[in-house]
Amino acid sequence: MHPFAYTKPADTRSALVAGARGGRYIAGGTTLVDLMRETVERPGTLVDISGLPLRDVRTGERRELRIGALARMSDVAAHPRVRSAYPVVSQALELSASAQLRNMATIGGNIMQRTRCTYFRDVSAACNKRQRGSGCAALEGYNRSHAILGTSDACVATHPSDLAVALAALDTVVHLLGPDGERSLTLTEFLLRPGSTPDREHDLRPGELITALEIPPHPQPLRSGYLKVRDRQSYEFALTSAAVVLHITGGVIRDARVAAGGVGTVPWRLTAVERRLVGARPSDRLWAQAAAEASHGARPLRHNGFKTELLERTVERQLRTVGGTP
Amino acid sequence: MSAEISNDDPDVEVPEVSRRGFLSTTAAGGVAAGVLPSSLAAGRADASAGRAAPSGGQSSALSVTVNGRRHQVTVDNRTSLLDLLRERLALTGTKKGCDQGACGACTVLVDDRRVNACLTLAVRCEGAEVTTIEGLAAQDGERDGELHALQRAFIEQDAFQCGYCTPGQIMSGVACIREGHTGSREEIREWMSGNICRCGCYVKIVNAVEQAARGGRD
Numbered sequence: 001m002h003p004f005a006y007t008k009p010a011d012t013r014s015a016l017v018a019g020a021r022g023g024r025y026i027a028g029g030t031t032l033v034d035l036m037r038e039t040v041e042r043p044g045t046l047v048d049i050s051g052l053p054l055r056d057v058r059t060g061e062r063r064e065l066r067i068g069a070l071a072r073m074s075d076v077a078a079h080p081r082v083r084s085a086y087p088v089v090s091q092a093l094e095l096s097a098s099a100q101l102r103n104m105a106t107i108g109g110n111i112m113q114r115t116r117c118t119y120f121r122d123v124s125a126a127c128n129k130r131q132r133g134s135g136c137a138a139l140e141g142y143n144r145s146h147a148i149l150g151t152s153d154a155c156v157a158t159h160p161s162d163l164a165v166a167l168a169a170l171d172t173v174v175h176l177l178g179p180d181g182e183r184s185l186t187l188t189e190f191l192l193r194p195g196s197t198p199d200r201e202h203d204l205r206p207g208e209l210i211t212a213l214e215i216p217p218h219p220q221p222l223r224s225g226y227l228k229v230r231d232r233q234s235y236e237f238a239l240t241s242a243a244v245v246l247h248i249t250g251g252v253i254r255d256a257r258v259a260a261g262g263v264g265t266v267p268w269r270l271t272a273v274e275r276r277l278v279g280a281r282p283s284d285r286l287w288a289q290a291a292a293e294a295s296h297g298a299r300p301l302r303h304n305g306f307k308t309e310l311l312e313r314t315v316e317r318q319l320r321t322v323g324g325t326p
Numbered sequence: 327m328s329a330e331i332s333n334d335d336p337d338v339e340v341p342e343v344s345r346r347g348f349l350s351t352t353a354a355g356g357v358a359a360g361v362l363p364s365s366l367a368a369g370r371a372d373a374s375a376g377r378a379a380p381s382g383g384q385s386s387a388l389s390v391t392v393n394g395r396r397h398q399v400t401v402d403n404r405t406s407l408l409d410l411l412r413e414r415l416a417l418t419g420t421k422k423g424c425d426q427g428a429c430g431a432c433t434v435l436v437d438d439r440r441v442n443a444c445l446t447l448a449v450r451c452e453g454a455e456v457t458t459i460e461g462l463a464a465q466d467g468e469r470d471g472e473l474h475a476l477q478r479a480f481i482e483q484d485a486f487q488c489g490y491c492t493p494g495q496i497m498s499g500v501a502c503i504r505e506g507h508t509g510s511r512e513e514i515r516e517w518m519s520g521n522i523c524r525c526g527c528y529v530k531i532v533n534a535v536e537q538a539a540r541g542g543r544d
């Protein structure tokens with residue numbers, strides 16, 4: 001690990017000042033400390049934001065749910081309103097990492113976590129995400145866990161967050177505060193596809209702080225759930241996953257939101273699947289037909305061809321679990 | 327691995343010579359290195375765990391309470407809580423398996439929540455209360471030294487082989503019971519999944535957590 005200076009500001013203003021001077025924010029530290037030890041990350045100054053008042057989870061006037069960026073994964077998963085209104089969020093969280101890590105890690109850090117691609121983590125390997133222009137060892141290397149959607153010739157690494165998949169399905173908004181004031185983006189706008197600049201992973205300007213994530217109000221009743229498929233039953237990243245959110249009244253699906261994880265360079269909204277669902281009546285046949293659209297546009301690599309079919313099956317299973325069969 | 331264990335830092339309490347002190351001295355002499363279990367050899371401390379702090383604002387003074395005892399130390403900012411415990415405070419019960427958050431051997435309680443000490447920077451523990459495996463047994467009065475119910479359950483259930491993962495399993499289990507995630511064997515398995523056992527003692531580990539949870543004592 002490279003040496004670094006450490007500061008812990010007591011308020012948001014001082015944090016922004018330290019951030020503007022090039023300091024790196026540290027929240028739970030579960031991504032950052034790990035990557036600093038591998039020397040993938042080499043910040044000169046760590047700005048510890050854990051003392052800032054950004055931990056609240058609260059419901060606003062429009063019934064939107066605002067989750068402070070520093071709320072811990074375990075606390076958000078256990079929050080009564082999250083559990084009752086958005087099971088897809090609490091399930092995605094409780095299927096992530098371990099109880100210990102969820103006690104440390106924050107919601108803001110979670111959507112900012114970096115890929116688990118082993119070539120990215122290995123400073124001796126070529127990786128355009130770590131060092132632009134150095135090449136991508138995964139393209140010709142062992143790429144079983146890599147992405148099949150949203151990839152480019154420069155990068156095929158997945159975004160590993162489970163939570164971000166659930167939040168993408170719910171059209172979550174990211175609230176930012178920087179030297180130039182506040183701004184807000186949807187999570188889908190915030191997380192960037194690799195293209196020719198895989199080192200640019202998000203639209204966070206220098207010194208900007210994520211203050212909160214906001215789930216906008218959704219039509220009621222809302223059913224939702226998260227399914228994660230992996231090599232072992234727990235404490236493992238997804239090979240494929242599906243977040244399904246359905247609004248059904250009078251036996252007809254009025255609104256459908258479906259997103260996939262483990263397969264995309266960013267959390268992947270399955271708009272073709274959603275289009276199939278809206279206006280239709282739940283049935284096993286519908287789930288199968290809609291799920292068949294899930295891997296639309298997929299570009300499998302040498303070792304991850306299995307993900308195409310696995311994704312379709314994951315989506316079908318989760319549509320049936322959430323939507324039921326009449 | 328640091329061969330130093332005696333402590334010339336006036337602000338750190340000096341522990342008695344321990345089995346660990348003996349082991350590391352012997353290893354430094356080149357005698358026992360070949361017989362050290364590979365898991366121990368893999369447990370390299372960051373160079374940053376060494377005592378000499380670099381200059382230029384890259385070290386910090388800190389006050390942290392471990393198992394009820396307050397310590398004032400100056401640490402290199404890179405030092406993990408795990409290395410602070412093991413290399414500076416000679417509390418070697420907490421183990422280093424992966425140093426990446428992926429095994430749970432380093433599990434301790436910080437302010438009563440279970441965390442991975444390997445991914446916790448010591449400098450961030452200012453004012454914190456840390457509990458390690460050494461702090462679980464009763465520490466005063468008539469019951470002084472009496473093991474925690476979960477420690478006894480591990481012995482009674484024979485829930486380990488090599489024992490390397492055991493301190494982390496027990497610390498995690500104590501938290502798991504307090505959190506109330508022991509409604510069924512499946513629930514215990516899921517909520518204990520952050521602790522890997524290379525020897526595969528999972529069935530008996532679940533037995534032990536179940537026994538202590540049903541005993542209702544912690």
Ligand SMILES: Cc1cc2nc3c(=O)[nH]c(=O)nc-3n(C[C@H](O)[C@H](O)[C@H](O)COP(=O)(O)OP(=O)(O)OC[C@H]3O[C@@H](n4cnc5c(N)ncnc54)[C@H](O)[C@@H]3O)c2cc1C
Nearest residue numbers: 027028029030031032097106108109110112161162210427
């Ligand atoms: C062994 C292991 C297994 C895991 N398994 C899973 C899994 O199955 N599913 C899953 O989803 N995740 C998993 N994770 C990842 C884990 O969820 C993330 O490491 C964690 O959520 C990151 O949050 P943090 O608060 O610790 O972030 P930090 O490490 O503190 O920060 C991460 C990044 O975000 C930046 N940052 C943090 N907060 C802010 C903010 N408020 N504003 C601006 N920038 C900020 C930091 O500068 C840094 O670049 C696993 C991690 C490990 C180590």
Ligand code: FES
Nearest residue numbers: 423424425430444
């Ligand atoms: S040593 Fe900390 S999790 Fe493995």
Ligand code: FES
Nearest residue numbers: 487489523524525
């Ligand atoms: S008892 Fe050997 S690793 Fe668990």
